[in-house]
Amino acid sequence: MSKTPPPSVQIHFYTLSILLFSLTFYGNSQASDQELSILLKLKQHWRNPPAIDHWTSSNSSYCTWPEIECEDGSVTGIFLKNINITNEIPPFICDLKNITTIDLQLNYIPGGFPTGLYNCTKLEYLDLSQNCFVGPIPADVDRLSPRLYHLYLVGNNFSGDIPAAIGRLPELRFLRLTQNQFNGSFPPEIGNLSKLEHLGMAYNDFRPSEIPLNFTKLKNLKYLWMAQSNLIGEIPEMIGEMTALQYLDLSLNNLSGKIPSSLFLLKNLTELYLRENQFSGKIGPTIEAINLLRIDLSKNNLSGTIPEDFGRLSKLEVLVLYSNQFTGEIPESIGNLTALRDVRLFSNNLSGILPPDFGRYSMLEGFEVASNSFTGRLPENLCAGGKLEGLVAFDNKLSGELPESLGNCGNLKVVMVYNNSLSGNVPSGLWTLVNISRLMLSHNSFTGELPDELGWNLSRLEIRDNMFHGNIPAGVASWKNLVVFDAGNNQFSGPIPSELTALPLLTTLFLDRNLFDGHLPSKIVSWKSLTFLNLSRNQISGMIPAEIGYLPDLLDLDLSENKLSGQIPPEIGLLTLTFLNLSSNHLTGKIPSEFENKAYDSSFLNNPGLCTSNPFMGIGLQLCHSETRKKSKISSESLALILSVAAAAAVLALLFSFIVFRVYRRKKHRFDPTWKLTSFQRLNFTEANILSSLAETNVIGSGGSGKVYCVPVNHLGEVVAVKRIWTHRNLDHKLERDFLAEVEILGAIRHSNIIKLLCCVSSEDSKLLVYEYMEKRSLDRWLHWKRRPMIASGLVHHFVLAWPQRLKIAVDIAQGLCYMHHDCSPPIVHRDVKSSNILLDSEFNAKLADFGLAKMLIKPGELNTMSTVAGSVGYMAPESAHTARVSEKTDVYSFGVILLELVTGREASDGDEHTCLVEWAWQHIQEGKHTADALDKEIKEPCYLDEMSSVFKLGIICTGTLPSTRPSMRKVLKILLQYSNPQEVYGEKDTAREYDAAPLLDTKPARMSDNNGSNFASNV
Template sequence: MKKFTASFAKMPILPLLSFFLFLTFANSESHSLLYDEEHAVLLKIKQYLQNPSFLRHWIPSNSSHCTWPEIRCTNGSVTSLTLLNTNITQTLPPFLCDLKNLTRLDFQWNFIPGEFPTSLYNCSKLEYLDLSQNVFVGKIPDDIDHLASLRFLSLGGNNFSGDIPASVGRLKELRSLKLHQCLFNGTFPAEIGNLSNLELLHVFSNHMFPPTKLPLSLTQLNKLKSFYMYESNLVGEIPQTIGRMVALEELDLSKNGLSGQIPDGLFLLQNLSILYLYRNSLSGDIPGVVEAFNLTELDLSENNLSGKIPDDLGKLNKLTYLSLYMNQLSGTVPESIGRLPALTDFVVFLNNFSGTLPPDFGRISNLETFQVASNSFTGRLPENLCFYGRLVGLTAYDNNLSGELPESLATCSSLQYLRVENNELSGNIPSGLWTSLHLSTFMINENKFTGQLPERLPGNLSVLAISYNQFSGRIPLGVSSWKNIVVFNASNNLFNGSIPQELTSLPHLTTLLLDHNQLTGPLPSDIISWKSLITLDLRHNQLSGEIPPAIAKSSTLIILDLSENRISGQIPLQLAHMRLTNLNLSSNNLAGRIPSEFENLAYASSFLNNPGLCTDTAVLNLILCDSRPQRTSIDRRSASHAIIISLVVAASLLALLSSFLMIRVYRKRKQELKRSWKLTSFQRLSFTKANIVSSMSEHNIIGCGGYGAVYRVGIDDSNFVAVKKIWSRRKLEEKLVSSFLAEVEILSNIRHNNIVKLLCCISNEDSLLLVYEYLENHSLDRWLHNKSKQAAVPGLVLDWPKRLHIAIGAAQGLCYMHHDCLPPVVHRDVKTSNILLDSKFNAKVADFGLAKMLMKPEELATMSAVAGTFGYIAPEYAQTTRVNEKIDVYSFGVVLLELTTGKEANHGDEYSSLAEWAWRHIQVGTDVEDILDKEIKEACYMDEICNIFKLGVMCTATLPASRPSMKEVLKILLTCSNPFTNGENNVGFYDSIPLLKNSKWEKQVEYYTDDD
């Protein structure tokens, strides 16, 4: 070295300087050449992606591409390319690796098709690769270990299938591996245990329709009775080698089909902090030796685990979240679990636990949720559950708990929900609990609580359920302060006194259950104030007086039960015009003639045990009015005098009323003349704007839309139109006008027999009117869910041929919107109430106020907010507000489920929908025939109905790519209605529809716990 330095020092200065200048110039030339090459590659990528608008700033100019937001450079060379959530629909450019120094590549949340791009093997320096949430298909290549430098790999949310290749275990540099939400249908590779540097492993939610069960023909489909559509296919056991992954910090294998026992080595990984194994088929005991002392979250719920909770779990001093619900665990909860210092969430409902709960729960830790429902616990609830004032939720229903509620709950201002139904709890409610600041759900049904209701309740309280207890006294006058109450269930108690008038002032009340008490006095006279009430149950009390006619103005009321009281007088005629689905006035003192609208079998038990009632027909099995005893001549004379007096009084009142009305009409007409109505027609009309405006009154309101009332307006002796009136109000004006214009724009430009016909629009400064054709049979939901008087008439049942005819009609309308309109139209609010029926039950899609026209076919638009109806909203729309035709397919799938099961879209528990309910039945192998609507279960249609049910489940797949298009849905419906439309060879039911034959069958259903 010294010799070299000496010789270098003897070199002449000028040649040495020239040498360094040459190196600098050569390096500059090389750098410039690399820059130009990379710039050209980036412009080539833009051209390959068909010059999308989001890359319009990628231009051949002197500006450095290293300043582009999608690019990151190191030493002037491109090392990172990020194009996430940009709606890319092309395959990855095969020349990406011409960016020779690329270390990071992120293309997540696009629609990139094709198989895994092996051209990426040429990116020898690639360390970070994210291709998640795309539509890749096929297998992950067996030689993926060519990407030897990878430290981060995410391929989740794609259609990758087959096995997870063993070669993944040769990516020794990996720190994070994400293979979630794919279609893997093999076992878990043992070679995964070789990733000794891996810190994060996500392989959750891998579901697929098993190919061996896919029906190959219509005949085979008809024979399929038990339908296992969503079967978990990442199967087998968790390999024991996973215990060798000593660097592992986060492991999520949830929502798969894994079976067998939990490897003992998992609980020995000392770096492990998060372990999710929930919703699998794991069995056996929880490992008894636990040394994973860094565990903070442990979720083993929804498996088949048995045995006891190991005592060693009580050593996990960093554990914050312990979830073991929906297993078969038994025994007592170890005392040490109650003393875990970091524990915030203890969730063990739906097991077989017994004994008393550890008394130290909450005293040492900052407990937030405590969920022990549906077990066999006895004794008292732990006294210190809210010791630190952070408890949010307590659910302990369906146990054998006794004693009083803990006094600590009286000062628990953080508490939001309390559910302790069906226990043996007793005593008074702690006074402070009645006024807990944030309490929204208070459910203590079926216990032995005593005491009286307080004058004031928490301002956030929406559900108060105290039925089947021993509460007494009067319902307090201070009930008017319960402004946010939605459900008030106080049935089967000892309440007395009258129903306070103040109760009618609750604006959000939908359910009022006061049956089986000792209430007296008349019904509240201001009953009209109940603007939101749906269910009113006052049966089995001692109420008296008459039924106030004003009750008919409660437009939302559909269930009314006043039976077993002392109510007298006549049945108000107005009651017959309500849309009641359940009416019970039996066992009272009512008299007079039953309104003719009630004379059908739907009300056969509604009027029993009222001796003074009579009917004009024998349908109700009551006394006929014409057969009542005749009155004597004295009675007739008395009646005549009474009638004459009544007529004189009535005539006087009528004269005064007429004068008043004439003055009012004159003023109203004078105001009308000041208005300037503008009519824009889209069809040839047989009426004028004056016909419409002058005929709109309260008595011909037939429904309420999203922004106003809907009227039935006669335009001649036999024809009617439907008028949707939208009121323009200050704060909502811009939104209302926008919705109005959207509906006008769409409906005025599309023509189809299965889309409601818009005749014209009428507007002025105050109101916006849409005039449609009138459809005699109203909406599908009023028939399907018995919300219409007509639907209850014998002989007019919505049988299966009518239902299939309706499904085909609605599908034809949606198919036209998606595939024949340019640009395509997405409805965004497909539901049974927006499918209208004419006199022949032809279906027409209606209400386009939420629709969105797409600028290009298959282009996604992002809406500013989710709009729609619970039960019909596609999961991706609710989560990302991304809109395309597949959200309509999801909603239509829910309609098919309603048609076949007869249940409503929000059917399920308080957190789930009909689609999730249907999936859960399929997951456990329920015979499809057992869950169909009893009204249509005819043998000759059974196979057809089963097929349409399965189609409904197919349409409600979680991933949009798994759903068929409306064109394919329509083809299936037509095939079902005529199984021989495919010709003499009877091509298979699915064989003629390639997309459905190979589609992704995946469904994620979150089992929301009460704290969600």
């Protein structure tokens, strides 16, 4: 039986309880005040980002702040994603003693790895992805909290080796190091992380390394992503012991040997990506990975048959095996898979009949089996699910008719079945599908007539080498979006309708080898984009219309083997033709003088009535009357004139050489013998190698600040580019400032798309900047060679940069600018981005050069005032011309001009007689003209029209008058990358990197002087 304490004891007990409660309350209050003080100190250190304006002492309930997580009234987590932090992480963040989670991703945090976090002893979750960290991960990284289970460092600039110490973080479950600049090794000690579930090290340039056997000890690993990591050797057979593995991506490496059979026994595996390696041999034979959703083994050297067990993969959605050496038939069971939506088996050696049930039980979206040896019919139910977007089956031996169901396939965009033995009528609905853009049926045995209407989106119609017949319908005038129309070698008849000339986007028209008769249409002014015109081997009569000579883009003209008569219109001589064939007609009179040369020797055969005034023209042409004597006289007079000019030129050359030699000797004597070399890279030459070669014969360019030399530096033939700045002792402060700016910036930054500054050599009266040499010189020389002939430069005079090369150059420069604006702290603004400051190496990789005007900003996004207006005419943003204010958006404007140069071929200062390129481009859009009309005629091919048009619009958006309307370079780069990664025939998505360009391209930029802004917005 318990006894009640005496009253005195009860009083002492109550007093003690009250005292303990008071002490606890006071202690909690004191800790709360301390944590609030630390948070406010963090806000101040990070320069008060607007996103956390509510962090104030008056709003002291910090546990209610959305960026803060608390437990028992104490801070345990900080979540500050994408709020524009630009300062380093301070060590005092660890004064928050109970903090377990730090998420600072998508900011601009600079500096090396934040070792101050070693003092966060309870840290469990650390995400520093997408920031601006540089340098190596420290060798003592294991000093991080032993409780750490989540470490994300994706998308930074960490370099060197991944240290072995990272394998000594015992609780680590998630380790993501993707998309950094690691160029050393990764440690096998990662295999000691027994609890690791997710490992990402993709897109790093590691030293060539094999997959460590130690990795197979990762029994809990579910996700392994090491695409483009410079892996070599074979996949260890023991990979089959990693039984938890669900996602494996080893694409874009140099792995070889056989794919281990044990890999296909992993029953938890859902996604397998091994594309673009060097694997060989057969797959299987047993496939037990029954949970596989996606398989991509493309672009290897795999052989044998497709395993029958693939038909047991009931969850399989994507099967990608293209560009291998597979043989035999496709297992019929694969056609019965109910989840299958994407099949890509093209470019193999497969044969036999296509499984007839493809599409019957699944929602097929893509079916690509081109470049094999399949026979029989196409599966009838390919579009049974109504989702099919692409049917690509060209270069096979298929026969029979096209499936009738394709005529009701509303999502269908592409049908490419050329080079087969298909026959019968084309399903009537197929011609008019609303989404169809490419219908390519050539080299088959199709019959029937063309419809009056086509799908409004159809841009490419190719039906060559079939048995189509009848007239081209008058309704052809409604085919407004047609770019390529190839109907050669069919049985079409009747006259060529005048309505055909109303197609404004048409670039290619082939109607050769048919039965057309009548006269050629004369009103062809709408063919402004026409590049190829082939009407040969018909029965067309009458005269050649003079209007053909006014087609601005025509390069290839073939009217041979018809019944044309009369003279060749002299207007045809206005064309710049790469091919001309008027043979086998009834033409008479003198051929235009522009074609009186050997290049057109065979262009006029079998026209007995034609003559030439050139006695050396040859092949089947008689000399026009009374031309012989006159020609002889002209030749004699020309010869005398040439000899006189040559003699005068020789004398002038000798005199000029003497003057140059004297000037050079005088300058050489003025050299200061004391030179200082400051290197930024490892060098294999000395200043003596440089100084001895600064001769006029080595000059390759010059600018406002001095000459540029190409200098050999050793016996191996290696060369460098040397930019020389003279100060002549009477110091030119501007040139000195340019020099210091370039050295300061280029000596500190490292990026593959920014010119590499090797060293600088300076004396009191001269300064030399030594760069890597770029063999192909500047971009403007390649874009505008017609106005700047490439003589004595090692370049090909008439070489034209194709669109893929131009797009790659745009991506390269965007990457360089993106690094400067978003990955450097403080950010760097170039201020003189232009095509002459973009240099190209031997492989046409582009690098940004000439940082003499560059300026490092104090704060990102903060306008900084310059003492002078900088930039170049045509590239200079409007705010630079009216004020001395500059930001990253200044470079965005200049880059937009370069995009317009790349897609139009025009110079920045060349719009028309009254405007520059930007004004011309904006006016083009505002007037409602077709974008295709603005594109460079020399590279405008149908398959690139969409890309080029989108990049044109992107250039328009980048050159908005108001800086606030221009996108960031990060956003611009994302859009360009979407185009630069070649997709599959009808549009494959890159699962590793999907970018959404639509929000930006839908932006409606404002212009200060636009009175018709609404029109522009709707057009863009």
